[in-house]
Amino acid sequence: EPEVTQTPSHQVTQMGQEVILRCVPISNHLYFYWYRQILGQKVEFLVSFYNNEISEKSEIFDDQFSVERPDGSNFTLKIRSTKLEDSAMYFCASSLGPAGYNSPLHFGNGTRLTVT
Amino acid sequence: SQQGEEDPQALSIQEGENATMNCSYKTSINNLQWYRQNSGRGLVHLILIRSNEREKHSGRLRVTLDTSKKSSSLLITASRAADTASYFCATEPYSGSRLTFGEGTQLTVNP
Numbered sequence: 448e449p450e451v452t453q454t455p456s457h458q459v460t461q462m463g464q465e466v467i468l469r470c471v472p473i474s475n476h477l478y479f480y481w482y483r484q485i486l487g488q489k490v491e492f493l494v495s496f497y498n499n500e501i502s503e504k505s506e507i508f509d510d511q512f513s514v515e516r517p518d519g520s521n522f523t524l525k526i527r528s529t530k531l532e533d534s535a536m537y538f539c540a541s542s543l544g545p546a547g548y549n550s551p552l553h554f555g556n557g558t559r560l561t562v563t
Numbered sequence: 564s565q566q567g568e569e570d571p572q573a574l575s576i577q578e579g580e581n582a583t584m585n586c587s588y589k590t591s592i593n594n595l596q597w598y599r600q601n602s603g604r605g606l607v608h609l610i611l612i613r614s615n616e617r618e619k620h621s622g623r624l625r626v627t628l629d630t631s632k633k634s635s636s637l638l639i640t641a642s643r644a645a646d647t648a649s650y651f652c653a654t655e656p657y658s659g660s661r662l663t664f665g666e667g668t669q670l671t672v673n674p
Contacts, residue, residue: 451605482662490606490651492661503661538605549594549613552662554605 449473453539453555460529461563468524468558470539479522480540480552481514483507490538496522497545529562536560568665569652575671582639584668586652587632593655595628596662597637600649609637609650644674 452471460466472479481493495502496514513525522541526533536557544550569586576582586595594613598606612619612628612635619626625638639646649669653662 482664489666490653490664492663495661505661540606549611551596551608551611552606553608554598556605557603 451539451541451553451555453537453558455558456556457559457561459561459563462531463528466526466529466560468526468537468539468560470522470524470555471520472522472539472541473543473553474520476541476543476553478502478542478545478550479514479516480542481524482538482540482554483535484538484557485535493524493537502545526560529560531562534560534562569650569668571668572666573669573671575673576642578642578644578672578674580642580672582642582646582670582672584637584650584670586635586637586665588635588652588654588663588665589633590654590656592630595626595635596653596655597624597626597635598651598653598664600651600667602648606651639670642670642672644672646670646672 454469479496482490484490492505494504494508511527515523536559538554538557540552540554542550542552592614594611596611597609599609600606610621610624610626612626623640628635649667651664651667653664
């Protein structure tokens, strides 16, 4: 069964450094998402992406965050200058149709980001 | 209270018993979904119920939705040790693309 893959599985970085988290969504999916989960807390929406542009973003997704689909397969999340509070598990997800149209999300296994 | 709250927060049962988890939400929804998360892993979609549906089955899973009470329940019948995981409800609005997840229920099924 096709799956969403994320790399790396674990990323350690120093405060102030830039990180890029990478995702390969399911190949025929058109809608892409990033969510995050701080340890022990709920899963929070960051951003959704369709047709090479952001569809929706949350208040968490400030100017330090950006997303890109540089080619036909990858979907990346960049954090320009990491803060301690960015430490979390970051999940990429994709769906065939748009949310709001009964299209479930398929999640990757996440990248654990640790900012020291 | 926040959109998508589950109760109980933790549930421990014996293998073979049924497990029931509840979810309440606050705003109008297009659908409600249940996801499962094994420790340290991604979320796996279990079942989706539309706002005009009241009950849905998938294998050992039974989901109900009461839009008048803004609540849903997930029943896992004849539980197995492998069902041990966190279970999250997530609501999807009529418009917009975000899923809002609840706090989750940690289910432990003891062999």
